[in-house]
Amino acid sequence: MLGGRVRWLGIRRSGLSASKAEGETGAADKQRAIKQANMSARKRTLLKVIILGDSGYVNKKFSNQYKATIGADFLTKEVQVEDRLVTMQIWDTAGQERFQSLGVAFYRGADCCVLVYDVNVMKSFDNLENWREEFLIQASPSDQDNFPFVVLGNKVDVDGGNSRVVSEKKAKAWCSSKGNIPYFETSAKEDFNVDSAFQCIAKNALKNESDEEIYLPDTIDVAGVRPPKSSVCEC
Amino acid sequence: MNVAEDENKFHDGGDEEKEGLNLLGSMPEELIGQVLGAVDQVFQLLNINEVARLLNMPSNRTQSDYGTAVVLGVATVAVAAVVGGIVYFNDGKAPWNRRKKHHPLTKQQWVESFESKEGRLSDGGEKVLHKARKGGIDISIRAEVWPFLLGLYDMKSTSAERQASDVCKSEEYQELRRQCAVLKERMVADSNKSSLEKDDSGSFEKVNEADILESMIDEKGETSESEPSSKTDEVSESKEKQDGVSNNDTEEIAANDEPSENPKVDDILAKGPKALEDYKDWMRIIRLDAVRMNAEWVPYSAVQANVSEEEAARRAGEVGIQDDDHLEASRRHHAARLVAILEAYALYDPETGYCQGMSDLLSPFVALMESDSQAFWCFVEYMKVAKANFRMDETGILRQLRLVGQIFQLSDPQLHDHLVRIQADDCFFVYRMVVVLLRRELSFEQTVCLWEVVWADWAALRLEATGGSRSVREALRRLPASKDLLLFTIAAAVLQKRKFIIEKCQGLDEILRECNAMAGKLDIWELIDDARELLRVFNSKETDSPRETFKVPGRRKTRSGTAALKMSSLKRGAGMNGGEGLVIVIMGVSGAGKSTIGELLGRNLNCPFIDADDFHQAENKDKMRNGIPLTEDDRLPWLEKLRDAMADYISEGKIAVLACSALRQSYRSILCSAADGPSPDNTKRVMFVHLIGSKELFESRLAARHEEGKHFMPPSLLQSQIELLEDDEKDSRSIIVSADASLSPQAIVDHIKNALSARLHG
Numbered sequence: 001m002l003g004g005r006v007r008w009l010g011i012r013r014s015g016l017s018a019s020k021a022e023g024e025t026g027a028a029d030k031q032r033a034i035k036q037a038n039m040s041a042r043k044r045t046l047l048k049v050i051i052l053g054d055s056g057y058v059n060k061k062f063s064n065q066y067k068a069t070i071g072a073d074f075l076t077k078e079v080q081v082e083d084r085l086v087t088m089q090i091w092d093t094a095g096q097e098r099f100q101s102l103g104v105a106f107y108r109g110a111d112c113c114v115l116v117y118d119v120n121v122m123k124s125f126d127n128l129e130n131w132r133e134e135f136l137i138q139a140s141p142s143d144q145d146n147f148p149f150v151v152l153g154n155k156v157d158v159d160g161g162n163s164r165v166v167s168e169k170k171a172k173a174w175c176s177s178k179g180n181i182p183y184f185e186t187s188a189k190e191d192f193n194v195d196s197a198f199q200c201i202a203k204n205a206l207k208n209e210s211d212e213e214i215y216l217p218d219t220i221d222v223a224g225v226r227p228p229k230s231s232v233c234e235c
Numbered sequence: 236m237n238v239a240e241d242e243n244k245f246h247d248g249g250d251e252e253k254e255g256l257n258l259l260g261s262m263p264e265e266l267i268g269q270v271l272g273a274v275d276q277v278f279q280l281l282n283i284n285e286v287a288r289l290l291n292m293p294s295n296r297t298q299s300d301y302g303t304a305v306v307l308g309v310a311t312v313a314v315a316a317v318v319g320g321i322v323y324f325n326d327g328k329a330p331w332n333r334r335k336k337h338h339p340l341t342k343q344q345w346v347e348s349f350e351s352k353e354g355r356l357s358d359g360g361e362k363v364l365h366k367a368r369k370g371g372i373d374i375s376i377r378a379e380v381w382p383f384l385l386g387l388y389d390m391k392s393t394s395a396e397r398q399a400s401d402v403c404k405s406e407e408y409q410e411l412r413r414q415c416a417v418l419k420e421r422m423v424a425d426s427n428k429s430s431l432e433k434d435d436s437g438s439f440e441k442v443n444e445a446d447i448l449e450s451m452i453d454e455k456g457e458t459s460e461s462e463p464s465s466k467t468d469e470v471s472e473s474k475e476k477q478d479g480v481s482n483n484d485t486e487e488i489a490a491n492d493e494p495s496e497n498p499k500v501d502d503i504l505a506k507g508p509k510a511l512e513d514y515k516d517w518m519r520i521i522r523l524d525a526v527r528m529n530a531e532w533v534p535y536s537a538v539q540a541n542v543s544e545e546e547a548a549r550r551a552g553e554v555g556i557q558d559d560d561h562l563e564a565s566r567r568h569h570a571a572r573l574v575a576i577l578e579a580y581a582l583y584d585p586e587t588g589y590c591q592g593m594s595d596l597l598s599p600f601v602a603l604m605e606s607d608s609q610a611f612w613c614f615v616e617y618m619k620v621a622k623a624n625f626r627m628d629e630t631g632i633l634r635q636l637r638l639v640g641q642i643f644q645l646s647d648p649q650l651h652d653h654l655v656r657i658q659a660d661d662c663f664f665v666y667r668m669v670v671v672l673l674r675r676e677l678s679f680e681q682t683v684c685l686w687e688v689v690w691a692d693w694a695a696l697r698l699e700a701t702g703g704s705r706s707v708r709e710a711l712r713r714l715p716a717s718k719d720l721l722l723f724t725i726a727a728a729v730l731q732k733r734k735f736i737i738e739k740c741q742g743l744d745e746i747l748r749e750c751n752a753m754a755g756k757l758d759i760w761e762l763i764d765d766a767r768e769l770l771r772v773f774n775s776k777e778t779d780s781p782r783e784t785f786k787v788p789g790r791r792k793t794r795s796g797t798a799a800l801k802m803s804s805l806k807r808g809a810g811m812n813g814g815e816g817l818v819i820v821i822m823g824v825s826g827a828g829k830s831t832i833g834e835l836l837g838r839n840l841n842c843p844f845i846d847a848d849d850f851h852q853a854e855n856k857d858k859m860r861n862g863i864p865l866t867e868d869d870r871l872p873w874l875e876k877l878r879d880a881m882a883d884y885i886s887e888g889k890i891a892v893l894a895c896s897a898l899r900q901s902y903r904s905i906l907c908s909a910a911d912g913p914s915p916d917n918t919k920r921v922m923f924v925h926l927i928g929s930k931e932l933f934e935s936r937l938a939a940r941h942e943e944g945k946h947f948m949p950p951s952l953l954q955s956q957i958e959l960l961e962d963d964e965k966d967s968r969s970i971i972v973s974a975d976a977s978l979s980p981q982a983i984v985d986h987i988k989n990a991l992s993a994r995l996h997g
Binding site: 048055067068069070071072073074089094095096099100101104105106140 | 520523524527528529590591592594595625626627629632633661663666667670671675743744747748751929977
């Protein structure tokens with residue numbers, strides 16, 4: 001026991017650094033970790049975009065399939081942003097509130113979140129705030145205040161705009177109150193404004209490029225790849 | 236009667252050619268006529284390449300003859316039989332039939348299973364169940380057999396009892412439909428009222444809503460269905476006859492407003508505006524999903540496929556579907572029936588209500604059953620189990636995802652390790668498969684084939700649980716059943732992709748894409764065979780963890796399970812031969828669950844659990860209780876004591892679990908020094924398991940503890956701890972585990988055990 005204490009003091013004096021044996025293992029681990037990270041880190045040309053909104057109001061053209069999404073699914077879309085070709089991974093998850101755990105599992109690592117409502121249905125607009133909060137809680141991005149959102153007011157084509165209940169002004173007011181979220185009026189059915197919306201989504205997601213460390217460890221990390229410091233205690 | 240005899244009687248594994256001939260021979264003439272017509276149609280529709288593929292497909296996979304046709308999306312009752320026939324007549328041994336053959340329960344066998352006097356299943360349904368579990372059910376008798384498999388009909392019931400039950404159930408269903416109409420009336424009245432009260436600016440939306448609601452109501456008076464059809468057994472027929480005899484019951488009932496007459500409606504209204512809002516939202520989504528249902532079922536129901544435009548329009552008008560003008564009559568009719576039944580279900584089981592995915596589960600019943608009431612009650616039986624998938628708290632789905640994970644862990648550790656490495660071991664990539672029971676990955680025919688095997692398993696377990704005979708038990712021994720057969724099937728599907736997943740998939744998204752792309756590429760009988768094999772393996776290695784609810788009834792749990800295995804492998808990893816032990820330090824801030832997890836891990840590994848809090852000197856405890864953070868000098872003697880205790884365990888070659896915050900790197904270095912010594916591999920003597928989670932969660936736990944006076948750590952100190960917490964460097968001794976509130980302690984402990992043994996051997 002006495003020996004142990006002496007060794008402990010020695011370690012302490014040497015600036016609490018790891019012992020030699022530890023150091024070696026640490027280095028090997030580090031190399032493996034870097035290799036791992038290179039393999040698994042998303043190339044920055046791949047952007048993860050989450051689409052949220054009350055079910056049924058997100059038109060099929062935004063999502064992968066015509067049938068209701070069960071669980072989660074994504075499609076990829078190539079977008080040219082200035083001189084870069086980026087691949088957008090567009091995620092669609094089941095919209096009902098009872099599928100909350102999906103958010104925790106699938107929102108992590110998102111680069112941009114697109115909130116969609118139906119300009120003809122007030123409730124779908126009222127719920128945008130809930131979706132936004134839900135996203136921030138479940139994805140817990142490292143910079144909550146500056147995480148890029150884009151809002152789409154969809155189905156502007158319906159009934160020549162006569163059945164519209166949410167005005168553009170009202171929607172824009174909400175967007176600016178939430179930190180100037182870019183706003184687009186779209187018709188997925190008529191393919192109106194969809195491309196420019198996705199251009200904007202890609203640009204906003206790319207702005208966050210420096211923010212590389214989005215992954216939250218919610219499972220064991222066996223390979224020794226450490227999570228970013230900030231996410232460990234979430235404070 | 237033993238099982239072998241049963242099988243002989245059913246021509247099990249018998250002469251294929253003979254059975255093929257029988258099948259055509261037993262068809263009534265008009266059906267043969269239909270068959271030939273349908274074949275003509277289908278071959279016109281078919282891509283000729285696919286036909287070629289069908290007939291030459293060099294595959295060694297198992298296929299039922301019927302299934303083969305279906306995989307290509309060709310199948311009609313008729314075509315399946317004829318293609319089957321062609322195969323038989325050609326050579327009797329198609330290349331894709333080399334594996335075990337699966338013979339479905341045939342119509343003849345089904346008819347012969349009933350004793351003629353009272354119409355009871357002669358052996359309590361044993362043979363039928365056994366046959367269905369092994370080979371599924373012939374297409375022609377599905378609608379008749381399903382109510383037995385699902386438990387809607389008692390296996391011992393007489394035909395008179397079943398008829399009486401049908402009448403009774405039909406009335407009950409019509410009553411639910413009537414109340415659906417009443418509730419809709421109420422909602423329209425409510426929103427009209429509120430739109431009148433509102434000022435101009437707000438009324439716009441409300442009027443809009445009232446319009447929509449109004450359109451959902453049968454203009455002709457939906458209560459025409461509510462008349463109990465006592466005169467005839469053919470409920471659907473009587474329903475149609477009564478239609479058009481318009482009456483005004485709905486309005487009268489709404490006007491009278493007698494609560495006792497509409498108990499289900501009153502239940503909803505009593506729960507307040509939120510419940511009504513929910514129901515309104517369900518009605519909207521039900522309609523949305525119903526018109527989106529595809530036409531895959533059409534070839535399986537000649538009657539419904541040929542429904543007239545007028546009839547379809549009538550049904551659609553009855554439930555008020557919009558946006559369905561583009562649909563052909565059969566799909567419109569199908570959508571209308573889905574809406575009626577799902578609405579009734581939401582009223583019948585308001586706790587579940589409606590959730591997307593339920594329409595997927597209902598559609599096959601509607602397709603194969605002419606009577607809405609029959610389809611509804613079969614669906615109700617199915618939902619008794621499946622509603623766990625749609626619970627608000629998600630416990631049902633999370634339990635199943637965990638079980639899938641455990642199946643991988645036990646049957647394919649290499650795959651499991653890979654999943655852990657890429658943080659996909661929560662198995663969320665099979666979420667969709669679990670929620671809608673593989674409906675999206677399988678074709679219509681494959682889905683019902685799997686489901687009826689699953690139901691037959693449930694029924695066999697029910698039979699066993701209610702004092703099944705020796706032959707029932709014997710059959711279950713030879714072909715093990717599980718209430719979770721579906722999950723084993725899902726695991727089997729994923730395992731077919733194991734090589735790809737291990738070599739190519741570096742994230743959840745890549746596995747998910749692979750899983751979602753399985754549709755149309757699966758062979759259902761191969762999967763069911765594999766699932767049975769996995770079940771066998773799983774049962775033989777079944778864990779004895781107390782938390783795990785999975786259990787095959789009638790099987791005793793043994794202690795020689797995984798925990799014991801893990802224990803020995805941990806000991807090997809810890810180098811027990813060298814007289815060296817292992818201390819597993821569970822670390823993290825207060826409220827992370829160190830004590831709970833540590834204690835449970837200790838029990839799992841059958842080794843002592845030490846709580847570092849017990850080592851604090853009295854002064855330290857006083858300080859903390861008063862909210863004064865400890866200084867480095869306060870902590871040193873404490874850490875020293877801990878390290879000495881750890882060194883004792885290690886030098887004696889024992890394993891111990893220690894719960895200790897160990898927030899800083901320097902503290903951990905102190906604890907690590909317990910292992911310093913002549914050992915060649917002292918990096919494996921002390922392992923750190925870091926429990927992480929959200930600050931809010933930990934705060935709430937601390938607050939609860941503080942109130943109970945159980946702990947000397949007030950919540951206010953949490954922040955200081957978080958500030959102290961230092962991230963480890965890439966240390967092979969560290970394992971990070973999420974202490975998420977959604978995971979059971981046992982699940983967390985299981986994670987820890989796996990990660991530890993991987994690390995110690997790695």
